[in-house]
Amino acid sequence: MLSVREVKYRPEIDGLRALAVGLVVFYHSGFVGFSGGFIGVDVFFVISGYLITSLILAELDGPGFSYWNFYERRARRILPALLIVLTVSIPFAWFLLTPSNLKDFSQSIVATIGFSSNFLFWKESGYFDTDAALKPLLHTWSLAVEEQFYLIFPPLLMLAWRYGKRHFELIVVAGFILSIALAQYTSVYYPTAGFFLLPSRGWELLAGAYLAHRERIFPIHLSGRLAGALADTGIVLVVVGTLLFDSSTPHPSVLTALPVLGAGLFIAFGREKSVANYILTRRPVILIGLLSYSLYLWHVPVFVFFSHYMLEEADSLQMVGLCLLSLALAFVTWKYVEAPFRNRRKMSARSMAVGLLSLSVVPMAFGLSGHFSGGFPLRLSMPTALKRSFARLPEPACFDSDGISKRPSDFCVYGHGTGKIDLMLFGDSHAYSVLPAFIEAARRQEKGFVFVSYSSCLPFLGLTRDQARERTQSCRALNDAVFNYVREKKIGRIALAAYWGGYTDGGVDRANTYHLQMREGDPTGKKENREAFLYGLKKTIRAYEKIDVKVFLIGDAPAQHFYARDVYQRIYFGSERSPKDAERALQQFSVSETDHLDLTKFSRDAFERYRDRADLVNLDSFFCSNQFCRIGTPRQSYYYDRHHLSIVGAEHVAEAIEPLFETK
Numbered sequence: 316m317l318s319v320r321e322v323k324y325r326p327e328i329d330g331l332r333a334l335a336v337g338l339v340v341f342y343h344s345g346f347v348g349f350s351g352g353f354i355g356v357d358v359f360f361v362i363s364g365y366l367i368t369s370l371i372l373a374e375l376d377g378p379g380f381s382y383w384n385f386y387e388r389r390a391r392r393i394l395p396a397l398l399i400v401l402t403v404s405i406p407f408a409w410f411l412l413t414p415s416n417l418k419d420f421s422q423s424i425v426a427t428i429g430f431s432s433n434f435l436f437w438k439e440s441g442y443f444d445t446d447a448a449l450k451p452l453l454h455t456w457s458l459a460v461e462e463q464f465y466l467i468f469p470p471l472l473m474l475a476w477r478y479g480k481r482h483f484e485l486i487v488v489a490g491f492i493l494s495i496a497l498a499q500y501t502s503v504y505y506p507t508a509g510f511f512l513l514p515s516r517g518w519e520l521l522a523g524a525y526l527a528h529r530e531r532i533f534p535i536h537l538s539g540r541l542a543g544a545l546a547d548t549g550i551v552l553v554v555v556g557t558l559l560f561d562s563s564t565p566h567p568s569v570l571t572a573l574p575v576l577g578a579g580l581f582i583a584f585g586r587e588k589s590v591a592n593y594i595l596t597r598r599p600v601i602l603i604g605l606l607s608y609s610l611y612l613w614h615v616p617v618f619v620f621f622s623h624y625m626l627e628e629a630d631s632l633q634m635v636g637l638c639l640l641s642l643a644l645a646f647v648t649w650k651y652v653e654a655p656f657r658n659r660r661k662m663s664a665r666s667m668a669v670g671l672l673s674l675s676v677v678p679m680a681f682g683l684s685g686h687f688s689g690g691f692p693l694r695l696s697m698p699t700a701l702k703r704s705f706a707r708l709p710e711p712a713c714f715d716s717d718g719i720s721k722r723p724s725d726f727c728v729y730g731h732g733t734g735k736i737d738l739m740l741f742g743d744s745h746a747y748s749v750l751p752a753f754i755e756a757a758r759r760q761e762k763g764f765v766f767v768s769y770s771s772c773l774p775f776l777g778l779t780r781d782q783a784r785e786r787t788q789s790c791r792a793l794n795d796a797v798f799n800y801v802r803e804k805k806i807g808r809i810a811l812a813a814y815w816g817g818y819t820d821g822g823v824d825r826a827n828t829y830h831l832q833m834r835e836g837d838p839t840g841k842k843e844n845r846e847a848f849l850y851g852l853k854k855t856i857r858a859y860e861k862i863d864v865k866v867f868l869i870g871d872a873p874a875q876h877f878y879a880r881d882v883y884q885r886i887y888f889g890s891e892r893s894p895k896d897a898e899r900a901l902q903q904f905s906v907s908e909t910d911h912l913d914l915t916k917f918s919r920d921a922f923e924r925y926r927d928r929a930d931l932v933n934l935d936s937f938f939c940s941n942q943f944c945r946i947g948t949p950r951q952s953y954y955y956d957r958h959h960l961s962i963v964g965a966e967h968v969a970e971a972i973e974p975l976f977e978t979k
Contacts (some may be wrong), residue, residue, distance in 0.1 A: 322370050327586065327596050332605075333603035335359050338557055340352075340610065350558070351557045361579055364522060366523070369527040391659075391667060395656040401424055411624055414695070417685055421682045427452055434512075448619070456511050484529075487521050494517040518575075523582070539588060543590075546591050547589045608653070609644070614641040621633070623881065705961055712727070714770075723799075738765070739764060740764055749869060750766060755969035760973055762976040773831065777833070815870075820914055833846070856928050870932055873911040877957065908939045909942070933971075937971065
């Protein structure tokens with residue numbers, strides 16, 4: 316067994332850190348070829364598990380392990396740079412974020428300091444969701460996972476060490492198997508929880524821990540040439556994962572073993588001469604590895620705040636500049652914050668504690684006050700009527716309710732009058748978005764209607780999706796339940812509303828997140844989405860036709876490029892605008908009619924094929940004129956976000972909905 320009391324410095328591991336952080340930064344930059352760059356975090360987890368376990372084992376072989384020293388080192392390593400980034404981010408958040416976004420940011424500050432932000436983001440959104448890309452502290456989830464691991468792992472290691480060193484490897488292997496099995500399970504049924512939470516991530520850290528233990532008790536001796544080849548193979552596996560993985564790849568899952576194995580091979584054999592060792596031990600690469608923690612912390616706030624300022628993502632040239640800015644901030648932070656705090660000779664534990672407490676006062680105070688104030692709404696000078704116009708209806712029980720397909724009695728009934736209800740509104744969140752239009756039209760016509768919707772659920776019969784199985788099955792079951800309800804209640808008309816352009820073209824971001832399938836196991840992609848869309852449309856119209864039900868297809872309201880609140884905040888922040896100036900600015904930020912028609916062309920053409928059997932309710936004339944589709948007026952927003960209408964926006968199109976209630 317090795318008896319060294321200190322862990323020897325390995326420059327090639329700093330090179331591996333440089334590779335890992337580069338993958339993550341380039342993934343967030345959107346550069347071509349880095350669709351799977353998020354696996355850089357998995358590489359970090361393996362490195363962390365290896366280094367920390369090596370350190371603990373070295374102390375156990377030497378003077379003995381001290382919890383105080385261990386957590387003091389963690390505090391010196393993690394907190395100073397983190398608190399600086401949080402503090403510097405606050406003024407940018409103050410001037411660039413809407414009250415709701417600032418409240419979320421404030422909550423994430425508190426959660427980040429408490430190393431629990433992974434729980435917060437798990438509840439808020441998925442990592443690959445569009446909204447998630449505008450969260451300045453989203454990346455801190457990985458810090459939370461690591462620190463949670465290091466609260467649990469050292470005590471378990473100590474117990475194993477006390478009652479028999481052979482138990483350590485047994486604990487690690489058992490934990491690895493259980494964790495990777497859970498990762499595979501959650502990737503199918505609970506992908507967001509699987510992504511953010513420790514139980515399905517722990518195996519990656521345990522992989523590094525296993526390497527550290529085997530290295531000390533049974534080091535593998537291979538020829539330099541073979542070891543170098545294995546090290547090169549490890550880096551190739553990481554690169555392959557970067558090229559092949561994307562946001563649709565189940566992750567973490569057994570597929571994630573590819574980059575984890577790659578990182579493990581390089582850590583195990585990277586000391587030997589190899590192409591990978593040569594590249595990753597160059598001085599500039601090692602320097603980036605030394606800066607990797609600060610660079611990881613800085614790059615997301617820099618990218619996100621720039622997007623909020625510009626109200627759009629950076630182009631390639633701008634992104635290069637943002638990467639260089641992040642690197643410069645990382646260097647300054649490493650040299651003047653990280654290095655001084657880590658130097659135990661120059662900064663005692665007491666001085667360190669006082670310094671960290673001082674650095675935490677501002678972000679913690681801001682985080683708490685931002686949460687309780689609702690995001691400091693008094694910063695904005697928007698007209699009161701405008702602030703109110705962002706509202707949408709409170710979510711009824713018949714929207715996004717799990718198990719509602721088994722309880723059709725819980726479908727919502729709206730409207731006036733005492734006559735027979737002869738209309739149903741059904742669809743995804745866009746059906747919920749236009750619900751106020753139906754409520755207003757029903758009031759004018761003194762009629763009633765039935766409503767139910769389920770987010771991201773295309774209201775077509777016979778389809779499935781290559782995503783979380785539970786949600787897919789619920790959507791399919793709800794489509795069947797609605798059809799049976801309409802047939803049994805003898806409802807004569809059904810209005811289907813959905814984010815049509817999202818399913819056929821990936822929505823305004825052109826991101827394929829819906830993965831429609833005609834059968835489970837079918838390949839997915841834009842072409843397959845469109846084929847499944849046409850199949851489902853035909854099947855649905857034909858099915859309702861057979862039971863003598865008239866189908867209405869509610870056209871998409873124009874999907875905007877920018878969030879409505881962000882647009883109006885930019886226009887009104889700090890001073891009242893004249894209506895003329897506000898109108899000019901609104902046109903600048905509203906989607907062009909050309910872009911809207913391009914996004915909805917496929918679904919429109921599909922609906923046109925069935926114009927004799929289903930009526931399309933076109934909403935364009937209520938939003939589009941002079942080559943632009945307005946996001947609102949200077950005093951009212953038509954949108955809640957980018958493609959969901961506010962109550963005001965929905966009621967704006969009530970006139971188009973009224974004919975659906977008229978007796979024919």
